[in-house]
Amino acid sequence: MNCSACEARLSARIDGDLSLSEAKAVDAHLSTCPACRALAQDLRTVEIQLEGLRGIEPRADFTASVMAAIATLPAPKPAGVRWRWFVAYLAAAWALLIGLTMTRVINWQHAFAAAATELGKVGAAGSTLADVASRSHLTTLAAGAFGMEMFVLAVGAIVLRRYLPRLTGWLAGAQAI
Numbered sequence: 336m337n338c339s340a341c342e343a344r345l346s347a348r349i350d351g352d353l354s355l356s357e358a359k360a361v362d363a364h365l366s367t368c369p370a371c372r373a374l375a376q377d378l379r380t381v382e383i384q385l386e387g388l389r390g391i392e393p394r395a396d397f398t399a400s401v402m403a404a405i406a407t408l409p410a411p412k413p414a415g416v417r418w419r420w421f422v423a424y425l426a427a428a429w430a431l432l433i434g435l436t437m438t439r440v441i442n443w444q445h446a447f448a449a450a451a452t453e454l455g456k457v458g459a460a461g462s463t464l465a466d467v468a469s470r471s472h473l474t475t476l477a478a479g480a481f482g483m484e485m486f487v488l489a490v491g492a493i494v495l496r497r498y499l500p501r502l503t504g505w506l507a508g509a510q511a512i
C-alpha cells in the first residue's frame with residue numbers, strides 16, 4: 336500500500352469502518368511510514384476534540400442570563416383576576432341596591448307588604464303558582480331586579496371600558512413601574 340492509498344483509508348481505519356484485511360494493510364503501511372503515522376495521529380487528535388465538543392458545557396452565566404431575559408418579559412396576569420372582577424361587580428351591585436333603598440327609589444317595606452298581601456290573597460283563593468306570577472307584584476319586583484342588574488352591568492361596562500387600563504392594573508394587584 337502506498338501513501339495516497341493509506342491516506343484515503345485513514346479516517347475509515349480510525350473509525351473502525353475498514354474490513355479486517357484492509358485494516359491490516361493500513362497498519363502495515365503505518366508501521367513503515369512516519370509521515371502517514373503522523374497524519375493518523377493528527378486525525379485521532381481531531382476526533383478526540385470533536386468528541387469533546389459533543390459534551391459542550393453552557394456558559395457559566397447561562398442560567399443567570401436566561402433568568403434576566405425572562406425578567407424583562409411582561410408579567411403574566413395572576414390567576415385571581417376573574418374572581419376579583421366578580422367581587423367588584425357584586426360590590427357595585429350591592430352599593431347601587433343600598434343607594435336606591437336609602438334614597439327611597441325602592442321601598443322594600445312596601446314591596447314586601449304588597450308581595451305578602453298578594454301571597455295571602457293567592458293562598459286564600461287557592462290559586463296556582465301561575466296565578467302568583469301573573470297577579471302579584473313579585474313579577475314587577477323580579478323585572479325590576481333584572482333591570483337593575485342589567486343597568487349595573489351596562490354602567491360597569493361603560494366605566495370599565497373607559498378606565499380599563501388603570502382598573503385592570505388595580506384588580507390584578509399590579510405595581511406601577
Ligand SMILES: [Zn+2]
Nearest residue numbers: 337338368371
Ligand atoms: Zn505513507
